Amino acid sequence: MDAQPISAPWVVVYTGDNREAAMIIEFGHFCLVLAFVVAVVQTSLPLWGAHRGDARLMAVGDPAAVIQFLLIAASFAALTYGFVTSDFSLKLVVENSHTDKPMLYKVAGVWGNHEGSLLLWVLILAGFGACATWFGGNLPARLKARVLAVQGSIGVAFMAFMLWTSNPFLRLENPPMNGHDLNPLLQDPGLAFHPPFLYLGYVGLSMSFSFAIAALLEGRVDAAWGRWVRPWTLAAWIFLTIGIAMGSWWAYYELGWGGFWFWDPVENASFMPWLISAALLHSAIVVEKRESLKAWTILLAILAFGFSLTGTFIVRSGVITSVHAFANDPARGVVILGILGVFMGGALTLFAFRASVLEAKGVFAVISRETALVANNLLLAVAAFVVFTGTIWPLIAELVFARKLSVGPPFFDAAFTPFMVGLAVILPVGAMLPWKRAEIGRAMRPLRGALVLALAVGLLVYAVQTGRSALGPVGAALGAWVVSGALVDLWQRLGRGAISARLGRLTRLPRADLGKMLAHSGMGVTIFAVAAMTAWVTEDIRTVKIGESFALGRYDVTLLAVNSVQGPNYSSVMADMRVSAGGAQVALLHPEKRIYPVAGMPTTEAAIDLGVFRDLYLVIGDAQDDGGFAVRSYIKPFANWIWGGALLMALGGLVSLSDRRFRVAAGARKAAALPLAAE
Incomplete structure (x- = not known):
């Protein structure tokens, strides 16, 4: 008789002689069901309390977020126990493990599949909600309640999807003696750690989304909101950067193709939210410093999480073939597409109704830092949509035109590269421009040495190389321009005086300034390395x-x-x-x-x-x-400069995140209850 899974999500069945192991697995299943109930409470009561101004109902969000996280953590630990002990009464363990597999890959097998990775997804989601409780003490009560409610609603959707269609705790009536093993491509240290970092970035953007929806519900976005949303976005961006770099390194040495990036649909699925979150980070600065670009920043926060959900759909639906994708039936993809439609459709509808009240206060000239950041945002956003178009176009062509098309690296290289070149050109100049109004000549004066150095490096490379494309010299010049421009910007922030006096002020600079220099330098190093490896291989x-x-x-x-x-x-x-x-x-x-x-x-x-x-x-x-x-x-x-540059970007983000200003709410003085008109 073939082993048959017990498909009802609520059924408890004990199999085998090891009753203690069975109890642990069923305990994990029960915790997941209970976490779903708690998420429903977290979604409903704080939201209603914020609407009615009821402090007791709003206060429910804090313990609910922590309890939900602890319950899902217990559920995840139980599933991990099943993999570590090779409990083949679990259908998921049978399909993704084997007794001969090394212990590292037994643990990695927990998230090396659709159901287990979805449990990791909701664990990280609940973890960010709990962090909002632990580190959000200075948030206004209504804003915090609404943020936790929105975060809880995402958990409700994905836990319902998991319990009814993708339950990781399904049991087998007749367990086999051994399993089918994990996908060999995933049996690698790089892939063991790559998904958790990537999910921390993907799911971390849910906090930016929750802050955006909470702001729209209140009808208010100010400098304090910009300060509050930035650390959550920055944390997600750091994790995404590390996760993408680890995936790129794995593809480089494991697949044997000799490349670091192949414009695979799943690679693109992580790259798109990275680009949008980078734009969001810079846009939130304008909201914080000048209270401008409010509506645009809210829209970016919605789109960043929307692209994360799009990546979830691409990976799990089976509609797009990829070496990285989970092999699952399209029926589950339809459910994920429905979740995407509900959250994005609802968020964009709310944005359409509320955007008119997000009046920008700051006025700025054409030549200003605000304009440079707007250009930065446009380049990143358009680049993300170019990648999105190239990724889904084969699917659209097949559905609409009944034609099978392949969009490969030549399209992405030609369509994407100009935006990155433009971004590299304006990056050092934009960082040097003052707020509100600037003179381009005065801003360029400190950068003259950096410009001369960049041109010299480009010309030197052009003179040395023979019979090769212009990619090498251009990449070398742009990389030198971005790195030297970041160093000049930091040097200017040290004030005037002797070199020793300037260096003495380095430790007193805000960490965000040092972090910006590191992140921009990492970008320059990566640009150079990508061009060098491509042109001179x-x-x-x-x-x-x-x-x-x-x-x-x-x-x-x-x-x-x-x-x-x-x-x-x-x-x-x-x-x-x-x-x-x-x-x-x-x-x-x-x-x-x-x-x-x-x-x-x-x-x-x-x-x-x-x-x-x-x-x-x-x-x-x-x-x-x-x-x-x-x-x-x-x-x-x-080659290693590519990943070194990525890690330098992540280090810059981490240094910025440690800035004391991110740990102190800028708008604590505005923590008083909002007027009812804001409802």
Whole structure:
């Protein structure tokens, strides 16, 4: 008799001899159901209390948010216990684990599937709601109650979706002796940690959305609101940056394609909210400093979370094929699309009704920091919509025109790159412009040295390289311009006087200024590295027999041996390859081609000799009829600078987040109850 899942979300069934393990699993299921009930309370009572001005009802939001988080955490811990102990009475464990799998990947298997990752999704959502309770003591009572209510409503929607269509605690009447194993592509340390960071970013943007909806309900956005929403957006942006960088690094060394970004639909799904949240961060500064761009900032907060939900739909619906996507039936995707429609449709409708009351107070000239930030926002937003269009166009073409189309890197490279070039050009200038009114000549005066340096670097690269595209010189010039411009901006903020006196003031600068310099510098480093790696890569594809050597740039590569190796849950064909230069050995590398027998799936494990200025990248392929092996080899210049730049951006965000001004509510003096007219 085949093992059959028990599909009703409320049924409790004890199977097997281990009653204690069964109780833990059922306890986790019960906690999830109870968390759903608490989320309903968190959504309804504080919202009604804020409408009626009832302090007791509004106060319900705080304990409800904390209790919901603790219940979901207990549920997640129970599911993790099931994976760690290989409890094959759980349908999810059977489909995504195996007794021979290393412990790290047993734990990673919890979120390496649709149901488990959805539980992680709601855990992080509840965690952000609890953080709003713990760190939101200076928020006005009504605003805080509405933020928690909106946050709770998102939890209600996704927990209902999970309990009725994607329950991670479904049991099997006849458990098998072993499982089907986790997708081999996910059995990698990079992919073990990549999804949690990405979800922290995705779901973190729900706080920006909740603040936006709460502000629309109150009909009020001011400088204090801009100060309150920024740390939540910044935290989400930091997590997204780290998550995207980890995913890019995994694709670079695990997939064996030799690239860092492939414009895959799921890659785009995380990149779009990153672009919009970056625009939101800069727009919120204008709200805080000048009380301008209020309606636009609210719209960005809605769109940022909307793109996160769009990414959830792309990953889980099965309508778009991707190496990263969960393989699920489109029926579940329809439910997610319905959730997206309800929240985005409701938010945009509320925005349409309330946008007229979001009157901007600040007036600014054409040449000003406000204008530079508007340009920054437009470039980032349009770039995000270009990526969105390219991602969903194959789906639209198939549904509307009955044509199968593929939108690949050539489209994205051509359509996206100009916006990033424009952003890099205006970034140092915009950071130097004063608020309200500025003179471009005066702002450019301190940047003359940075401009000369950037042009010199570009010309030097152009003179050195031969027979290559202009991408390298342009990328080098833009990277030098952004980095040097960020350093000049920080230097100007240290005031006048001797160098020693200026450096002495460095520790007294607001951390947000130092964080901005680091983040902008990271952007410049990444721009340069992407251009350098794309323009100057050396590639070689050939068949090589054991004992043969071939030239790769200034290196000689020799295939010494090919051996069969048995791993814990896979078998591997591993090559021994020596890389030498001038007769001296540089590295001994061991690329692999693994076969996971349970999953019946091969993976490619590239061997990389990491360097500061270049990576040596080797991939072993299938055996050929002539007795040789297919070998792909690359020299990747400045490859690690891509991820170094991303981490520098994240570090800059973290330093800014530690600024004391983010921990003290700017509008504490405005914490009095809002007038009833604002209702």
